Each structure stands twice: as structure tokens, then as C-alpha cells.
Amino acid sequence: MGAYVPDACAIGGCVKGYVQPAHTASAVGEVAAENIFNQEAHYANPTCVYMEPEAASMGLTEEVCKAQGFSYKMGKFPLTANGKSLILNGDEDLVKIIAGGEHREILGMHIVGPRATDLIGRGTLAIGTGCTVDEIIVTIHSHATVTESICETASTVEKRAIHIKN
Ligand SMILES: Cc1cc2nc3c(=O)[nH]c(=O)nc-3n(C[C@H](O)[C@H](O)[C@H](O)COP(=O)(O)OP(=O)(O)OC[C@H]3O[C@@H](n4cnc5c(N)ncnc54)[C@H](O)[C@@H]3O)c2cc1C
Structure with missing residues (x-):
């Protein structure tokens, strides 16, 4: 069972309620890193x-x-x-x-x-x-x-x- 942690964001397989294939988990990791450095990130996801x-x-x-x-x-x-x-x-x-x-x-x-x-x-x-x-x-x-x-x-x-x- 996961716990809700305010102000914490999650990516990849641990996110509940979405289909999270490996390529999505990996790309969203890059989006998170780019967002941390205030860069807007757009990814196309099949x-x-x-x-x-x-x-x-x-x-x-x-x-x-x-x-x-x-x-x-x-x-x-x-x-x-x-x-x-x-x-x-x-x-x-x-x-x-x-x-x-x-x-x-x-x-x-x-x-x-x-x-x-x-x-x-x-x-x-x-x-x-x-x-x-x-x-x-x-x-x-x-x-x-x-x-x-x-x-x-x-x-x-x-x-x-x-x-x-x-
Ligand atoms: C059987 C199966 C087949 C799949 N086939 C495909 C496929 O063909 N194509 C596809 O795109 N996706 C596939 N997936 C989905 C894909 O594996 C996941 O989307 C992807 O692994 C998610 O990556 P992640 O880094 O978020 O999580 P994970 O790869 O699960 O990595 C999480 C890591 O965190 C570690 N961990 C967990 N808890 C802790 C803790 N408390 N402390 C420290 N470390 C911890 C785990 O040991 C693990 O190494 C498949 C999944 C399964 C189960």
C-alpha cells in the first residue's frame, strides 16, 4: 500500500490509475528532470x-x-x-x-x-x-x-x- 505524501510527485510504474509502459516511465523521468530546471517538456507517447x-x-x-x-x-x-x-x-x-x-x-x-x-x-x-x-x-x-x-x-x-x- 502506498502512502500519500503532500508535495511529492511520482513517475513511472508506481503511479496509480494509468497505463505506464517502460518507455513512458523513462520519458516522464526526463520530463520531471527538465521541469525541475524550469524547462517546458513535450513528449509524444504511443x-x-x-x-x-x-x-x-x-x-x-x-x-x-x-x-x-x-x-x-x-x-x-x-x-x-x-x-x-x-x-x-x-x-x-x-x-x-x-x-x-x-x-x-x-x-x-x-x-x-x-x-x-x-x-x-x-x-x-x-x-x-x-x-x-x-x-x-x-x-x-x-x-x-x-x-x-x-x-x-x-x-x-x-x-x-x-x-x-x-
Ligand atoms: C511482466 C511485465 C511485463 C512488462 N512488459 C512490458 C513491455 O513489454 N513493454 C513496456 O513498455 N513495459 C512493460 N512492462 C512495464 C514496465 O516494466 C514498467 O512500466 C517499468 O518498469 C516502470 O519503470 P519504473 O522505473 O517506474 O519502475 P521499476 O522498473 O519497477 O523500478 C522500480 C525500482 O524501485 C525498486 N524499489 C521498489 N521499492 C523500493 C524501496 N522501498 N527502496 C528502494 N528501491 C525500491 C525496485 O526494486 C525497482 O528496481 C512490463 C511489466 C511487467 C511486470
């Missing part, structure tokens, strides 16, 4: 589930956008249309991107499928740096990789997909 298939998520969902009245565009790409995913025994998996309705900045990325916990690094970087759908589309993704699905998903936001019907 959620990963290491099951089979893997799942990973970063940023806003459609449900949150609707509830908050945000203007958004959504793109979805089935991993059955990604060769490397099929090689890795991917099934009915998918990548989903939520982008701002006006400027198409990436607001959310959600992935279920092979290497989802690796792929989410792209979403974390995109959201952390304010990257747009267009910037992902013009980034050439090497073939044959599961990362191609990120570019394909960005293309579906603009109805410019090449390997599925728009």
Missing part, C-alpha cells in the same frame, strides 16, 4: 500492446474527434494489401490515420498487425513534429516493407491510394 497480432496507437481517435467536434479526415488501409504483412502472416489487420480536416496534419495513427509496435514510431514522430499527410505521401517507403502501409494509408486520406480502391 501505446503498444504486445499481443498477436500486435496493436499500437498514438494520438486522437475518430471517437474523440467526434466528441470534441474536431474537423478531421480519416484514411484506412487493409494490411491484406501489403505484401510484407502477408509474408509475416498478417491477417485482417489495418492501419488507420486521422488527419486535421483543413491542413491534414496527422492527429492520430492506429495499427493492428505485424510490426505494429515498430510502425507506430512513424506516427509518434509525425504527431510530435506536426507532419502532414502530404509529407508522408511524398516520402518514399522502401519495398517490400510493412512501413509502406503508412504511406498507403496517408494516400487513402486523400483518396489517392494505389493498391486499393478509393
Whole structure:
């Protein structure tokens, strides 16, 4: 049983009521150190589930956008249309991107499928740096990789997909 200590702050696994994976615990430790030196710290924090298939998520969902009245565009790409995913025994998996309705900045990325916990690094970087759908589309993704699905998903936001019907 923990004790409440006034004016004491806690980070990591001992904080009650939140999912606290190792990368979050580590990053929040850095935030705490930066805050102690009066520096503002912003970190993008993905959620990963290491099951089979893997799942990973970063940023806003459609449900949150609707509830908050945000203007958004959504793109979805089935991993059955990604060769490397099929090689890795991917099934009915998918990548989903939520982008701002006006400027198409990436607001959310959600992935279920092979290497989802690796792929989410792209979403974390995109959201952390304010990257747009267009910037992902013009980034050439090497073939044959599961990362191609990120570019394909960005293309579906603009109805410019090449390997599925728009
Ligand atoms: C089975 C399992 C699997 C996990 N898998 C993953 C995963 O795949 N990916 C992921 O991101 N996260 C995973 N986690 C979560 C991850 O381990 C924690 O988020 C992370 O370790 C939290 O780091 P921390 O430094 O806050 O705490 P800890 O790593 O728990 O470190 C706390 C330290 O404090 C020490 N300590 C405790 N009490 C005292 C005391 N009174 N005096 C001195 N020292 C003390 C402990 O011995 C320990 O060394 C997993 C956790 C478990 C239990």
C-alpha cells in the first residue's frame, strides 16, 4: 500500500490509475528532470500492446474527434494489401490515420498487425513534429516493407491510394 505524501510527485510504474509502459516511465523521468530546471517538456507517447497480432496507437481517435467536434479526415488501409504483412502472416489487420480536416496534419495513427509496435514510431514522430499527410505521401517507403502501409494509408486520406480502391 502506498502512502500519500503532500508535495511529492511520482513517475513511472508506481503511479496509480494509468497505463505506464517502460518507455513512458523513462520519458516522464526526463520530463520531471527538465521541469525541475524550469524547462517546458513535450513528449509524444504511443501505446503498444504486445499481443498477436500486435496493436499500437498514438494520438486522437475518430471517437474523440467526434466528441470534441474536431474537423478531421480519416484514411484506412487493409494490411491484406501489403505484401510484407502477408509474408509475416498478417491477417485482417489495418492501419488507420486521422488527419486535421483543413491542413491534414496527422492527429492520430492506429495499427493492428505485424510490426505494429515498430510502425507506430512513424506516427509518434509525425504527431510530435506536426507532419502532414502530404509529407508522408511524398516520402518514399522502401519495398517490400510493412512501413509502406503508412504511406498507403496517408494516400487513402486523400483518396489517392494505389493498391486499393478509393
Ligand atoms: C511482466 C511485465 C511485463 C512488462 N512488459 C512490458 C513491455 O513489454 N513493454 C513496456 O513498455 N513495459 C512493460 N512492462 C512495464 C514496465 O516494466 C514498467 O512500466 C517499468 O518498469 C516502470 O519503470 P519504473 O522505473 O517506474 O519502475 P521499476 O522498473 O519497477 O523500478 C522500480 C525500482 O524501485 C525498486 N524499489 C521498489 N521499492 C523500493 C524501496 N522501498 N527502496 C528502494 N528501491 C525500491 C525496485 O526494486 C525497482 O528496481 C512490463 C511489466 C511487467 C511486470
